[in-house]
Amino acid sequence: MDSTPRYALLTVLTLALLAPAPVRGQELADQWIDALEWRSIGPANMAGRVTDVEGLPSPSKTFYVAAAAGGIWKTTNNGVTYRPVFQNERVISLGDIAIAPSDPDQIWAGTGEEDSRNSISPGGGIYKSDDGGLTWELKGLEATEHIGRIQVHPDNPDVVFVAALGALWRTNPERGLYRTSDGGDTWELVNFVSDRAGFVDVKFHPRNPDVLFATSWERQRGPYYLESGGPGSGLWKSTDGGDSWEKVEGGGLPETTLGKMNVAFAPSYPRVMYLMVEAAAPEGSEEDNLNGLYRSDDGGETWERVNEYNSRPFYYSEVVVDPADPDRVYFSSLRFSEDGGRTMRNMAQAVHVDFHAIWVDPNDPERIVLGNDGGIAVSFDRGGNYWFPNVFPIGQFYNISYGMEVPYTVCGGLQDNYTWCGPSRKASGDITNHDWFRVSGGDGFVSQQDPRHPELVYSESQGGNMGRSNLKTGERESFDRPDWRTVYREYQDSIALLWP
Template structure:
């Protein structure tokens, strides 16, 4: 339906999407700050980036063809290569940041050379260090698919590396992968080896006695049913794959562990998780741990009879699992219910019986209300009583879960996803989170941030038009950042939360507007030193997009436009706002159904058209 809107200044709006979640929550501004007060503030904040991008890509059917997606990525890669070879084409150069970092999805040591470390980035490919983490360099950039879910290094020939593409951390701010890639030369080059339609990979493990035998935990599609979910096995180094555990097209495999003494014993963590453009759920009755004693040929579900949560009566969501290398009868698992923490479980008889090793729920705070984002468990290689659990913080127990210590304090970024022990020196650990890579040489008592990787995920950029070397950007997980010199290594954070639109007044660069998730909006009048709320007059109960559009009139810097499910206008530099449109989104969507894009005409025409859905 088209509606003609007569505005004071022309506004071109490509708008309105009708998506909603079955999960409807109030989201607080997320400040990436490790103080206890900020952690408490975050307890009611759910990390739900908008599904609008997926909706736009798949409209009107709600499904994307993975093969078509991969083909489009390859075509883009070819076009980029052609452009780079054309001397008449303007060349791009890296503008930064090189000192902020971004989300790490996996870290792996070379088991035969502890100076070599591989880091998988959420959307930035794979990086390699040959000096114990002091410096990293990219080794995966030439491939079409850069989101990394997991990495595995051959324990016998560590020049052989496997990479599972597609991050598996919940699917809300993840990007799809395109299968399993293999390198036989330490990451110098890669070949795809199959499973292109699995979309996201939770884990790759290699049989410790037969490195040609691989197991892959495939989470599957972020949205809708996917028949390619489950556990896969290859008996020939990835040349061919067999699906050996399939529960349903809505139940994927998020984790898998192999017995280091008897590799016929396997444990798989299955996760029923389905999202659609009009809803979804992050738990289900088929979530649970499954065990095989014959290399994956047959599987048995472990449940209430074994002491684990009953998935048919309890909403079981994401599960993490880890096995002790020094005593493989001991395993630990983390259970969640899709949003919150359910328990930390231990078995001492290879999964036959489990007990809740955290009966007082000491780990609850770290999972908060977005437990789908966490689930990594790591058992110390030589002491099975020492366990690390990765959540909002890094939690460590030295007594199998009786008591826990928060290792993060003020030294480390929040939201943790990867941890690896240095071969032969397990008190040295390397850890990855939403802000990059950190190293500890004392079992986690203190951490030091290691070399930064250029993997910051930007939503929007802004340029100071009075001094174009001053660059600004809103980023996932790392707030709003800027450089005032044009250098790649002196970017600084000026506004918290997840960062989105950032606008510098083109008549006065001391006036800066910055945005956080769900339309949190601030104004600085002192060049970014401090910010005040700038949403006076905007109805807080109206729906706002994860990335709420806001633009400045190119003809009058005091005039800005802001989109909820209505369009707001200010004529006094955000001192107050007035709605200049009705609800453009049919008004009946519980969460989204928001304006997604606003632009202002430079010609000052007196009216424009808007399409809503």
């Protein structure tokens, strides 16, 4: 089924009063509360962060989009229309999805975003669908909170590996590399490092499913810091179908502290492998780090750093190899190389930035779908041109506000997608994307309308930038940012000495 206008307008939700009942004092009667229901007002002008895209090989036109905070969306016509297929579960934050190679109706959804920025949402386990996403069943691993990768055995759909990162803001033992051999009824922890280090990636060898590579990542956030890397990070290999694992060290890999890493095989020649690496520089080195793209030509025995580019490893680090060309590789955010990583070019010009997902059709490498902070972009010429199907609403609002006019205007700031305003209702007809408009740029954060002059909208973006827009005249005035840091510096040394 195609998406309907109701779904195409769903992001900011407002309550409509259907049948108000008498209220005594300040207490709301149960009947009054029951009479409230959600009404869709939009917008779908912009999409939000996408964590994964998975599709069926050509000639199928079906692919799935997993959102950081918007569930799963399915298209069966190459992206023209979409419908939500993860609406009734208790979580909507996705880390990864996977389609069983031997059964295209079997879909796995790992909840809890893995791109470990400070505003991600935890998940509630792994879900399984046996009917192409129409219905879902929770299959456990609820305490893992964030799932980085799911891999389904190429021949046996009951065998599934899950790279579980674990909690972001604290330590917990429910993390590691899990395996099921009975379709998710039971799980076995086949590789556990520590209560601080989980797993973020796992891949089958394209021609021998007994060989797998996986990466562990030690990371933790606090209110004012991110610790990405530690003794628990590493590259691991199994040659017996995941029963036992050996840590891969040396052979050209950095011997310093490692952070986030993602691994990829070249499907057409799997002796060629690539590894996105976050690694500290040796003590006393003039280099800032040993980050970059590493390549192996002997199935992971030895490695060579072929490119130093690795933008914000904790947030990106994807690496995908062209199905037909082992020297064409897509990596980080977002570059591609046609000579095994030694030189690179921009992969996605005039496309929204911050890439987290790359899906290349195994049967048609010209067909590529990218996932980024602004939704998805689809190419049918190997990345030469892109189409942005801006039709499904997964924008991530940090804040919403409303004016005092009738009907009132709703405004809000979205992650990496500006601040927008739109009507709460119209005299006739549905609210559409055309009714929404941008009032300021950047990462939209807090917005607020003047209670006496609702045409005046205050908004802010990252870095403390603030301003005021006049919706009647179109004027925009920026405010000077307050300088709290200078005042704080007078006291910070004494605070450090006296604490705790």
